[in-house]
Amino acid sequence: MSRVGIYPGTFDPVTNGHLDIVDRATRVVDRLVVAVAVNAGKGPMFTLAERVAMMEAEARARRNGDGSRILVKPFDSLLVDFARSVGASVIIRGLRAVADFEYEFQMAAMNARLDQSVETVFLMASDRHQFISSRLVKEVATLGGNIGEFVSPRVKTLLAARLGARGRKKRGAKRR
DSSP: OOOEEEEEEOOSSOOHHHHHHHHHHTTTOSEEEEEEEOOGGGOOSSOHHHHHHHHHHHHHHHSTTOTTSEEEEEEOSOHHHHHHHTTOOEEEEEEOSHHHHHHHHHHHHHHHHHOTTSEEEEEEOOGGGTTOOHHHHHHHHHTTOOOTTTSOHHHHHHHHHHHHHHHHHHHHHHHO
8 A cells, every 4th residue: 555645835936945845755655746726815926737837847857757656736625635535644744944833733733623534744844945935935036136046947947937027017017
């Protein structure tokens, strides 16, 4: 019997911190489903389809020829319902700092109440990724900072293209 884990998130954009958790989670479970959340409440920069494609590209780069270990899927339901639908018995969550703990603890407790057969496992962020968040990466990129050590070259290119397109739209709007 193989152990299936699920790693949920918005991944807007995918950071090296996310990828570190993906890499380490594949050592804990036999198969990992990276669940990309709709989460319109966060006002994502990238569409759901773009975020799924971004994570799929990053997952392909990590699979080392074993395409069955990591699967990327979008979801817009209760996490425990989605976990059941993909046969996952483990929810993987990354913790960066003490500030993450209270929220994650509440989510784990709620998920346990909703479905006791799904266990939450926390992986501490590696020391070199503890401060990285998608929100900060977007902010640094928007202000012209170098995000090369926080995201992959693929994601850096996608983010630059998105910000360039937004900048052109804003500049065009001012001229009219």
